Amino acid sequence: xxxxxxxxxxxxxxxxxxxxxxxxxxxxxxxxxxxxxxxxxxxxxxxxxxxxxxxxxxxxxxxxxxxxxxxxxxxxxxxxxxxxxxxxxxxxxxxxxxxxxxxxxxxxxxxxxxxxxxxxxxxxxxxxxxxxxxxxxxxxxxxxxxxxxxxxxxxxxxxxxxxxxxxxxxxxxxxxxxxxxxxxxxxxxxxxxxxxxxxxxxxxxxxxxxxxxxxxxxxxxxxxxxxxxxxxxxxxxxxxxxxxxxxxxxxxxxxxxxxxxxxxxxxxxxxxxxxxxxxxxxxxxxxxxxxxxxxxxxxxxxxxxxxxxxxxxxxxxxxxxxxxxxxxxxxxxxxxxxxxxxxxxxxxxxxxxxxxxxxxxxxxxxxxxxxxxxxxxxxxxxxxxxxxxxxxxxxxxxxxxxxxxxxxxxxxxxxxxxxxxxxxxxxxxxxxxxxxxxxxxxxxxxxxxxxxxxxxxxxxxxxxxxxxxxxxxxxxxxxxxxxxxxxxxxxxxxxxxxxxxxxxxxxxxxxxxxxxxxxxxxxxxxxxxxxxxxxxxxxxxxxxxxxxxxxxxxxxxxxxxxxxxxxxxxxxxxxxxxxxxxxxxxxxxxxxxxxxxxxxxxxxxxxxxxxxxxxxxxxxxxxxxxxxxxxxxxxxxxxxxxxxxxxxxxxxxxxxxxxxxxxxxxxxxxxxxxxxxxxxxxxxxxxxxxxxxxxxxxxxxxxxxxxxxxxxxxxxxxxxxxxxxxxxxxxxxxxxxxxxx
Amino acid sequence: xxxxxxxxxxxxxxxxxxxxxxxxxxxxxxxxxxxxxxxxxxxxxxxxxxxxxxxxxxxxxxxxxxxxxxxxxxxxxxxxxxxxxxxxxxxxxxxxxxxxxxxxxxxxxxx
Numbered sequence: 001x002x003x004x005x006x007x008x009x010x011x012x013x014x015x016x017x018x019x020x021x022x023x024x025x026x027x028x029x030x031x032x033x034x035x036x037x038x039x040x041x042x043x044x045x046x047x048x049x050x051x052x053x054x055x056x057x058x059x060x061x062x063x064x065x066x067x068x069x070x071x072x073x074x075x076x077x078x079x080x081x082x083x084x085x086x087x088x089x090x091x092x093x094x095x096x097x098x099x100x101x102x103x104x105x106x107x108x109x110x111x112x113x114x115x116x117x118x119x120x121x122x123x124x125x126x127x128x129x130x131x132x133x134x135x136x137x138x139x140x141x142x143x144x145x146x147x148x149x150x151x152x153x154x155x156x157x158x159x160x161x162x163x164x165x166x167x168x169x170x171x172x173x174x175x176x177x178x179x180x181x182x183x184x185x186x187x188x189x190x191x192x193x194x195x196x197x198x199x200x201x202x203x204x205x206x207x208x209x210x211x212x213x214x215x216x217x218x219x220x221x222x223x224x225x226x227x228x229x230x231x232x233x234x235x236x237x238x239x240x241x242x243x244x245x246x247x248x249x250x251x252x253x254x255x256x257x258x259x260x261x262x263x264x265x266x267x268x269x270x271x272x273x274x275x276x277x278x279x280x281x282x283x284x285x286x287x288x289x290x291x292x293x294x295x296x297x298x299x300x301x302x303x304x305x306x307x308x309x310x311x312x313x314x315x316x317x318x319x320x321x322x323x324x325x326x327x328x329x330x331x332x333x334x335x336x337x338x339x340x341x342x343x344x345x346x347x348x349x350x351x352x353x354x355x356x357x358x359x360x361x362x363x364x365x366x367x368x369x370x371x372x373x374x375x376x377x378x379x380x381x382x383x384x385x386x387x388x389x390x391x392x393x394x395x396x397x398x399x400x401x402x403x404x405x406x407x408x409x410x411x412x413x414x415x416x417x418x419x420x421x422x423x424x425x426x427x428x429x430x431x432x433x434x435x436x437x438x439x440x441x442x443x444x445x446x447x448x449x450x451x452x453x454x455x456x457x458x459x460x461x462x463x464x465x466x467x468x469x470x471x472x473x474x475x476x477x478x479x480x481x482x483x484x485x486x487x488x489x490x491x492x493x494x495x496x497x498x499x500x501x502x503x504x505x506x507x508x509x510x511x512x513x514x515x516x517x518x519x520x521x522x523x524x525x526x527x528x529x530x531x532x533x534x535x536x537x538x539x540x541x542x543x544x545x546x547x548x549x550x551x552x553x554x555x556x557x558x559x560x561x562x563x564x565x566x567x568x569x570x571x572x573x574x575x576x577x578x579x580x581x582x583x584x585x586x587x588x589x590x591x592x593x594x595x596x597x598x599x600x601x602x603x604x605x606x607x608x609x610x611x612x613x614x615x616x617x618x619x620x621x622x623x624x625x626x627x628x629x630x631x632x633x634x635x636x637x638x639x640x641x642x643x644x645x646x647x648x649x650x651x652x653x654x655x656x657x658x659x660x661x662x663x664x665x666x667x668x669x670x671x672x673x674x675x676x677x678x679x680x681x682x683x684x685x686x687x688x689x690x691x692x693x694x695x696x697x698x699x700x701x702x703x704x705x706x707x708x709x710x711x712x713x714x715x716x717x718x719x720x721x722x723x724x725x726x727x728x729x730x731x732x733x734x735x736x737x738x739x740x741x
Numbered sequence: 742x743x744x745x746x747x748x749x750x751x752x753x754x755x756x757x758x759x760x761x762x763x764x765x766x767x768x769x770x771x772x773x774x775x776x777x778x779x780x781x782x783x784x785x786x787x788x789x790x791x792x793x794x795x796x797x798x799x800x801x802x803x804x805x806x807x808x809x810x811x812x813x814x815x816x817x818x819x820x821x822x823x824x825x826x827x828x829x830x831x832x833x834x835x836x837x838x839x840x841x842x843x844x845x846x847x848x849x850x851x852x
C-alpha cells in the first residue's frame with residue numbers, strides 16, 4: 001500500500017468510529033451499565049482510537065513529505081492533496097454527489113486537533129456530567145406545582161450527541177467536495193442545536209438553541225447561493241476541480257475568471273461561501289447566537305462553541321481561499337475587524353464567566369477572519385489551531401469553577417486560587433496564551449512564547465504589512481487588531497482576578513468549593529501543555545504546526561495579489577514578506593506593549609484594587625451601557641426582524657382564524673344540514689321498507705311453525721300424501737299436455 | 742288385459758314392489774315403536790330395490806338399464822346396512838333419553 005491509499009483509509013476509520021459509537025449509544029445507550037454509564041466509555045473509546053488513527057495518518061504523511069524549505073527561501077514546499085472518492089451517491093446529468101476526500105496537511109492537522117481536543121473533553125465530561133447519572137433536580141425550572149423540576153439523567157444522550165458531533169466535524173474536514181461539506185455543515189449545526197438545548201426544560205436553553213439554528217440558517221442561505229454560483233458556472237463541486245479552473249497551471253496559479261463565469265459571479269460565489277462562514281463562525285452581524293449558546297453544558301461550549309465547530313467557518317474560508325478575489329478578501333477583513341473589536345468590548349463588561357469566554361471566542365474568530373482577509377492564510381489558520389487549544393482549556397477551567405461554585409456569575413466568586421490550585425494555574429496558562437504572552441524579537445533572536453504569541457503576532461505582522469502596502473486605509477486593520485489585543489489581555493486577566501484572586505465575595509459558595517476530580521483536572525493539564533507548545537516546532541527539526549500547515553498553502557496565494565477589477569488600488573500583500581524581521585519585530589513589540597498595558601490595567605482594577613471599576617463605570621457611562629447591552633444587537637434584531645416576523649405571523653394567524661376557519665366551519669355546518677335531511681329520508685322511507693319486510697317474514701314464520709308438529713308419523717303421512725299428490729298432479733298435467741300437445 | 746292371465750313379466754314385479762312400498766309407508770306412518778318404523782323403512786327400500794332389479798333384468802326388459810339396475814340395488818343394500826346401523830344407534834340413544842321407544846313422545850322440535 002502506498003501513501004495515497006493508507007492515509008484515506010486511516011482517516012475514514014477515524015471518521016466513522018464516532019458514527020459507530022453514536023449508533024451503538026442510540027440503540028442501546030440507556031442499557032449500557034447503570035443509567036447508561038458505559039455510554040461515556042464507548043464514546044470516549046471511539047474518539048481516542050480516532051485520535052490515534054489521525055496521528056498515525058499524520059506520521060505517515062510526515063514520513064513521506066518531510067517539510068522542506070522552498071527553493072525561493074520563503075516558507076516551505078507545497079505538497080499537493082490526496083483526493084478521490086469513496087462512494088458515489090447519485091448522478092443527475094452533470095451533477096455528481098459523492099462521498100469524497102481531499103486530504104492535505106491542513107486536513108490532517110484538523111483531524112489531529114479535533115480528535116485530540118475532543119478526547120480531552122470527552123474525558124473531562126465524565127466528571128462534569130456525572131450528576132446526569134441519576135435523577136436530576138433542576139433548580140432553574142419550576143413545574144406547575146411550584147417545585148423544582150425532577151427528571152431522569154441524560155448521561156448517555158450527552159455522549160450520543162458528542163459522538164454524532166465528532167463524526168460530523170470530521171466529515172466536514174475530510175470532505176472532498178463542497179456539497180459534502182454542506183451536508184456535514186448542517187450536521188454539526190444540528191448537533192450544536194441539540195447540545196445547546198441539552199437542558200431543554202429551561203426556557204432560555206431552548207430559546208438559545210432555536211436562536212443558534214435560525215441565525216445559522218441566514219448564513220447557510222448565503223452559502224447555498226455561493227454553491228449555486230460555483231456549480232452553475234463551473235459544473236463541479238469538487239475542490240480540486242474548482243481550484244484548477246480558478247487558478248489553472250497555465251496562469252501560474254494566479255486567479256483568473258474561468259470560462260462560463262463572470263467576475264461578478266466569482267465575487268458572488270466568494271461572498272456566498274463567506275456568508276455561510278459568517279453564520280457558523282459567529283461573525284458580525286450574525287454573532288448574536290454564540291453567547292446565548294453558552295446555555296449548553298460547559299464541555300459543549302468548549303468542544304463545539306470554542307474549539308471546533310465555530311472554527312469550521314474559518315477552516316472553510318481557508319479551504320476556499322483560492323477562490324476569493326481581493327474584493328471578497330477585503331470584505332472578510334472588514335467583517336473580521338468589526339467582529340474582533342466589538343466582541344472584545346462586550347467581553348469587558350460581561351459578568352457571566354462563560355459569556356466573557358464566548359465573546360472572547362467571537363473576538364478571536366474575528367482575528368482569524370481578519371488574518372485571512374488580509375492575505376495571511378497561515379496566520380489565520382495557525383490561530384485557529386492555537387485558539388482551539390487555549391480556548392477549550394479556558395472553557396474547561398471555567399466549567400471546573402462552575403462545577404465547584406454552582407454559579408456562572410463572577411461577582412459571586414473570588415479567592416478560589418487557594419481551593420482550586422490546578423484549575424487556577426491551568427487557567428492562568430490559558431489567559432497568558434490568549435493574551436499572547438512571550439518574548440518579542442530582541443537582539444536578533446526570534447520571538448518566543450506561548451502558542452497564542454506566535455499565531456497572534458503573525459496576524460499583527462500581516463496587519464502591519466497590509467497597512468504599509470495600502471497607505472491610507474490599510475492601517476485601520478492593524479490598529480483595530482492592536483486595540484483588540486489590549487482589550488483581550490484586559491478582560492482575560494479581569495476574569496482571572498475576579499475568579500481566583502482576592503478575597504471570597506460569597507463565603508457560602510467559597511466554603512462549598514473544592515478542586516475537581518482527576519477526570520476533569522487531567523484534561524486541563526494536557527490542554528495547558530498544548531496551549532503552551534502548540535505553535536512550537538521540535539527543536540532542530542522542521543516538525544511543527546507552522547511547517548506542516550505551510551505544506552497545505554493554496555497554490556498561488558503566497559505571492560499576494562494586486563487589486564481586483566473593482567478595487568484596483570487594494571494590494572493583498574504576500575504573507576512571506578510579513579515575516580521579514582523589521583516588520584515582524586515592530587508588530588510583536590506593539591502587540592506586546594498593548595497586551596502588557598491591558599494586563600497592568602486589569603491588575604490595577606481587579607488585582608491590586610488601586611482603581612475602582614465602579615468609578616470607571618460612572619465615568620464612561622455611555623460606553624459602559626453600550627458594551628453592557630452588547631451594542632444593542634439583540635434589541636435591534638428584535639425590532640427589525642423578530643417583531644416583524646411576529647407581526648406577519650399574527651396576520652397569518654388571523655387569516656387562518658377568520659377566513660380559513662370560517663370556510664371550514666361553514667362547510668361543516670352545510671354537511672350537518674345535509675346529514676339531517678339524509679337521516680330523515682333514511683328513517684321514514686328506507687327504514688320503514690326494511691321494517692315491513694321484516695314484519696312480513698316474521699308473521700310468515702309464525703304461521704309456518706304450526707306445521708312443525710314434531711310428530712314423526714305425521715311427517716311420514718305427509719310425505720306419502722305429498723307423493724301421491726305429486727303423482728296425481730303430474731299425471732293430470734301430463735294428460736293435459738298430451739291432450740293439448 | 743289382465744295381469745293374472747299374462748305370463749310373469751315386468752309389470753308383476755312392479756306391482757309387488759309397489760305393494761311392498763305402500764306396506765312400508767303404512768308401517769312407518771302407523772307404528773309408534775321406533776323399531777317398527779325402521780322395519781317400514783326397510784320395506785320401502787326393498788320395494789324400490791325390487792323395481793331396480795326388475796328394470797335391470799335382461800329377460801324382462803331387453804332394452805332396459807341392464808346391469809346398472811343390479812348395481813344400484815347393491816348400493817341400496819349397502820346403504821341400507823349403514824342406515825340401519827346409524828338408525829339403531831339413534832334408537833338406542835332415543836331410548837336413553839326418553840326411557841321409551843315411542844316416537845310420538847319425541848316432539849321436542851315442535852314448532
